[in-house]
Structure formats: structure tokens, C-alpha cells
Amino acid sequence: DVKVTQSSRYLVKRTGEKVFLECVQDMDHENMFWYRQDPGLGLRLIYFSYDVKMKEKGDIPEGYSVSREKKERFSLILESASTNQTSMYLCASTLTGGNQPQHFGDGTRLSIL
Amino acid sequence: DQQVKQNSPSLSVQEGRISILNCDYTNSMFDYFLWYKKYPAEGPTFLISISSIKDKNEDGRFTVFLNKSAKHLSLHIVPSQPGDSAVYFCAASAFSGFQKLVFGTGTRLLVSP
Numbered sequence: 359d360v361k362v363t364q365s366s367r368y369l370v371k372r373t374g375e376k377v378f379l380e381c382v383q384d385m386d387h388e389n390m391f392w393y394r395q396d397p398g399l400g401l402r403l404i405y406f407s408y409d410v411k412m413k414e415k416g417d418i419p420e421g422y423s424v425s426r427e428k429k430e431r432f433s434l435i436l437e438s439a440s441t442n443q444t445s446m447y448l449c450a451s452t453l454t455g456g457n458q459p460q461h462f463g464d465g466t467r468l469s470i471l
Numbered sequence: 472d473q474q475v476k477q478n479s480p481s482l483s484v485q486e487g488r489i490s491i492l493n494c495d496y497t498n499s500m501f502d503y504f505l506w507y508k509k510y511p512a513e514g515p516t517f518l519i520s521i522s523s524i525k526d527k528n529e530d531g532r533f534t535v536f537l538n539k540s541a542k543h544l545s546l547h548i549v550p551s552q553p554g555d556s557a558v559y560f561c562a563a564s565a566f567s568g569f570q571k572l573v574f575g576t577g578t579r580l581l582v583s584p
Contacts, residue, residue: 462514
């Protein structure tokens, strides 16, 4: 079974802090994704990466950056946290080629005070 | 611009009856469609998918129907069970070597005993 692990289930930070969310997958997937889930808005793509050191902006990248130094690890960075970044953050991974579903971690519920 | 729409935020069904969840899309380039189930405080779990070359895919109690001319897909759960109570997201992608998914806003299904 694919395992996508997010380092924290719950996180509370203050406005202006730099926040790191970590995600690790154990299935040698090339592609990794960061989403945020908000009520009534579904899942929205923040950033994705299709290879080590490669990254692409998703639909809502403002205020975020990412890092992918190793294939199995994809980090989401909030450069200066703001209250409107309070959300559920979900990491996913998938293989390249064919119709492959994305596999998700359990999410990090982040509160910015 | 919401490319994938789930117009019913919630659905209530009695145990043993059929649950029908609906999803509409606008992008005619979408060629792969998925349904995910999400319990509170967990990440989405892949449920079933369908390629645009098919109009039906079945897996146990779950069947997905695709009507390309209407740009509509639906998920049928028969018979519904209380454990099916969750939020269901439909998602779509236009093949680009890997699956960059566009998600709907979700439908909360409640199956009562």
C-alpha cells in the first residue's frame, strides 16, 4: 500500500511566522502535490512537483513556496503566515504515465493566530 | 471558474437504498475522472475512476457513470451503508503525463440506519 505521511496532524502558529509542512511518500512516486481544503471550496492545488528540484505553481500559489530536494519528500513553506492561511493542508503523490490515482496523506490542520 | 461542479452540498439516504452523487464538468479536454471519499480528520481515499473511453465502471457496490455529451458523471452506491457516510469529491484531469486533478467542492453523504 502507498503511504503518504504528513509530519503533523495539527499545528498552531502565529501570524508572520515561517511555517514548514513536511510530506514523505514511500512508493518512489515521481509526482507530488500540495492542496488546501476549505469548506465549500473543495481541494485547491497550491504547488506540485514532477521531479526532484522541479516545481510548478498550481491554482493558488500566492504566499507559499515549496522544496523538493529528495524524491520522497515534498515540503510546503508559508513564508510569512497569515490568518487566511488557516486551513487543512493535504499532500498527495502519484506515478507518471497512464491513469494513476493520487494518494493522499491524512492532512495537517493548520491554525494561524 | 469552477471547472468541476458538485451542485448538491449534502445528501441523506436510508441504509440499503441507492445513493446517487452527481458531478458536472465544463472542460471538454478532461479524459479521466475519479471519485474520492473523505472522512473527517483523514485524507481523501481513492474510490473509483473512469476513463473517457468508457461510460461505466463498476467496483463492488460502487458504479461510476460517464455521459460525455452532457459532461456529467455520477457515482451510484448500492446498497448504501452507514459506513459510507463521508464527503465525496469528484475530480477530473486532462492527461498530461501525470494526473493534475481538478476537484469539485464535495457532497456530504449521510446514510442513516
